[in-house]
Amino acid sequence: MTQLVNSADSHVVEPLDLWVQRLPPALKDRAPRIEEIDGVWRFVVEGMPPRRMGMPSDGDGEREEPSSSSGFRPGGSDPDLRAKDLDEDGVWGEVLYPTIALFGFMIPDPELRWASARAYNDWLAETFAAASRRFAGAAMIPVQEIDEAVAEIERVSALGLRSIMLPMQAPADLPYNLDRYDPVWAAAQAHGMPVSFHVGTGSSPWTERGPGGAVINYVEVGLGAQRTLGYLAASGVLERFPELHVVMVECGAGWLAWLLERMDEAFEEHASWVKPKLAAPPSFYVRRQGHVTFGNDAAGVVNRGFTGIEPLLWASDYPHPEGTWPHTQETLRRIFDGVDPDERRLVTYETTARLYGLQASGD
Ligand code: MN
Secondary structure (H helix, E strand, O other), X not given: OXXXXXXXXXXXXXXXXXXXXXXXXXXXXXXXXXXEEOOEEEEEOOOOOOEEOOOOOOOOOOOOOOOOOOOOOHHHOOHHHHHHHHHHHXXXXXXXXXXXXXXXXXXXXXXXXXXXXXXXXXXXXXXXXXXXXXXXXXXEOOOOOHHHHHHHHHHHHHHOOOEXXXXXXXXXXXXXXXXXXHHHHHHHHHOOOOEEEEOOOOOOOOOOOOOOHHHHHHHHHHHHHHHHHHHHHHOOHHHHOOOOOEEEEOOOOOOHHHHHHHHHHHHHHXXXXXXXXXXXXXXXXXXXXXXXXXXXXXXXXXXXXXXXXXOEEEOOOOOOOOOOOOXXXXXXXXXXXXXXXXXXXXXHHHHHHHHHOOOOOOO
16 A cells, blocks of 8 residues: 655745746736757846847757747646645655745845746745645745744745745855844744745856866755755754754755764763853754655665754755655665664655645545
């Protein structure tokens, strides 16, 4: 019998004209948009290098304007088709992150950045959150302006979005251990919204272009999760906001054991330099309030006796090509081979259900 699972990291695929359609009239000319530059379709965002779009290989030689779903399953933008794909793969609910808007945290102009984030959050709420309670949307919350961030958390909570997403890489000179962020942590805690940090957000994921670049860049972006979780645990954010949950998304799980030991070693061996003096070692707060998502990470499952089972959240990454669809059940059988069924159920269903309100009907 197939056990239903929840995916703690899945993606919508935004229509390419989302921002042109939805930005206020005064900003429409500056909206992030698709444009043909030197015969190649690129996604153009003010103040950022244009991104080449993955083109469908229809082979007819005609260069048509790409549609929103180019290269991805249509379920990326259609909630009904999406639900069919999930049913086929044994997945009940999903936490939804953007695809194009992952880059929106880096829009330099504050007015355009905020208008673009709000437009995405509105579209996500109307298209997916309103369609089914199987979809827990994570709102985009830029963090350069704290008052605006708190106001947007209040707004998206009322829209029915169930989580907030902050950039994995904090803005320059504004690291996550500063108390300027306290109103954000407080608002998220008050609304019971887990705060997530998706891989590759807040900084360019392409930093190395020399030999080994593709692999090196994949390693580099993954390291962001260790840094961010370290900042939140060691600085006392998790201690001061004990109901806050933080989720490092799409960076795997095998590294978590190393981080816990590394932090605790400093906390104990360098005690005279440690400030603030937390009531318990940093690992305690991560085991209580920290989470990591992974799709196919055998080492993370093997380490569960050390990290605890609570931090581990399985995820499909549908409809991205790295994801497990349509082989989710086969992947789960492989990575949970020999694992106690109750533990497997916590990682693949229950903890995500509890954090994001993704309980299946009749459960
Ligand atoms: Mn993802």
